[in-house]
Amino acid sequence: MKPDFEQFKDIPGTTIFTIEKAQQGFELNQFCMSLRKAENRTEFLADQRAYVDKFPMTEEQKQAVLDRDFQRMLDLGGNVYFLSKIFASDGLSYVQAVSTMTDMNTEEYKQMMLDGGRNIEGWRSKKERGEA
Amino acid sequence: MARITAGVTTSHVPAVGMAVDLHKEDEAYWAPMFAGYEFSKKWMRENTPDVAIIVYNDHASYFGMEIMPTFAIGNAASYGIVDEGYGKRPIPDVQGHPQLSTHIAASLITDDFDMTVLNVLEVDHGLTVPLSLMYGAPENWPSKVIPIAVNVVMYPQPSGERCFALGKAIRDAVESFPEDLSVQVWGTGGMSHQIQGARAGLINEPWDRKFMDDLVNDPETLQFKPHLEYMVEAGSEGVELIMWLVMRGALGPKVDEVYRFYHVPASNTAVGHLILTPKE
Numbered sequence: 302m303k304p305d306f307e308q309f310k311d312i313p314g315t316t317i318f319t320i321e322k323a324q325q326g327f328e329l330n331q332f333c334m335s336l337r338k339a340e341n342r343t344e345f346l347a348d349q350r351a352y353v354d355k356f357p358m359t360e361e362q363k364q365a366v367l368d369r370d371f372q373r374m375l376d377l378g379g380n381v382y383f384l385s386k387i388f389a390s391d392g393l394s395y396v397q398a399v400s401t402m403t404d405m406n407t408e409e410y411k412q413m414m415l416d417g418g419r420n421i422e423g424w425r426s427k428k429e430r431g432e433a
Numbered sequence: 434m435a436r437i438t439a440g441v442t443t444s445h446v447p448a449v450g451m452a453v454d455l456h457k458e459d460e461a462y463w464a465p466m467f468a469g470y471e472f473s474k475k476w477m478r479e480n481t482p483d484v485a486i487i488v489y490n491d492h493a494s495y496f497g498m499e500i501m502p503t504f505a506i507g508n509a510a511s512y513g514i515v516d517e518g519y520g521k522r523p524i525p526d527v528q529g530h531p532q533l534s535t536h537i538a539a540s541l542i543t544d545d546f547d548m549t550v551l552n553v554l555e556v557d558h559g560l561t562v563p564l565s566l567m568y569g570a571p572e573n574w575p576s577k578v579i580p581i582a583v584n585v586v587m588y589p590q591p592s593g594e595r596c597f598a599l600g601k602a603i604r605d606a607v608e609s610f611p612e613d614l615s616v617q618v619w620g621t622g623g624m625s626h627q628i629q630g631a632r633a634g635l636i637n638e639p640w641d642r643k644f645m646d647d648l649v650n651d652p653e654t655l656q657f658k659p660h661l662e663y664m665v666e667a668g669s670e671g672v673e674l675i676m677w678l679v680m681r682g683a684l685g686p687k688v689d690e691v692y693r694f695y696h697v698p699a700s701n702t703a704v705g706h707l708i709l710t711p712k713e
Contacts, residue, residue: 309664331497419633
């Protein structure tokens with residue numbers, strides 16, 4: 302059956318990790334996996350530029366890592382479970398890291414979650430939101 | 434003969450594992466969630482299975498991008514705990530049941546499920562958080578475990594129909610194992626959550642509650658829900674819920690609902706939990 306990668310494009314504020322994105326992000330995600338080892342986390346944090354240069358990522362991918370621009374990393378084929386190895390190295394929780402991809406600060410984001418999370422109304426479709 | 438005695442579903446939020454490990458269960462943030470599992474811990478003490486088949490997904494913990502099996506089954510005598518970047522959880526290793534997992538793997542492959550066989554595997558929060566929620570923090574886990582890993586991270590994930598059918602095939606496999614064993618099937622992950630992008634933090638409680646109703650009462654229809662609906666309505670990571678269909682398929686046509694719990698939030702996630710028993 303012909304795969305349908307287009308079907309996800311209308312979901313607002315969402316990057317679906319498809320097999321195509323996985324291909325694009327392979328080296329970025331491989332770098333992330335290296336951070337499962339404590340000694341690599343130490344080496345990465347000691348000299349981040351030198352550490353990312355050990356991996357055959359694109360310069361854009363490396364810069365997004367150094368900038369901790371998680372949305373950019375998603376755009377370049379990263380997947381959040383892989384990217385979690387970066388923010389775990391930084392000692393950040395999922396909530397702290399995830400909130401950086403929204404228009405809220407961490408405290409506002411935490412409060413939203415305590416209040417029941419982000420309401421889906423208005424968040425189903427880019428077309429509905431006038432974003433497409 | 435081995436038999437399936439119950440099914441459990443539960444979310445597997447990593448922060449829940451940390452809360453257990455750091456003894457934060459009584460803190461104001463966590464207390465309402467852990468209170469919802471008190472019944473389950475007691476029920477599990479009274480109904481401890483010999484083996485729990487735990488359907489879970491790896492979160493870039495043991496599998497990287499090098500190998501991404503759609504369905505995989507653990508076939509080892511024991512499974513270590515993987516370091517997910519925060520250091521290993523201080524919990525006991527998980528003990529397998531190689532005789533039963535060998536039988537199930539062979540049975541599933543013979544039934545045309547092209548399982549990847551994992552003779553070495555370290556397990557992450559997807560499998561260990563449900564153990565902590567059901568069993569607390571014992572010195573050793575009271576059940577043997579057979580891990581079944583499903584790719585829910587990379588699209589295309591297996592379809593709901595395929596997950597449901599896998600559950601049915603697991604039931605056939607268990608029931609043809611000659612030893613007298615009590616076996617539970619646990620489906621983990623979900624409920625609604627999205628942990629990436631500008632839409633992060635999405636929770637859809639009405640959708641989650643309907644999903645639980647349909648899982649109990651109408652799984653034959655629920656199995657056809659397309660991935661797109663999970664991702665739109667339950668968030669990009671809500672698609673983990675297809676793993677609950679594996680559990681449901683293994684329980685047979687009719688079930689009794691022993692327990693249900695729903696809570697928002699745990700970290701970024703809606704927590705949902707069911708205990709079901711097959712109705713003969």
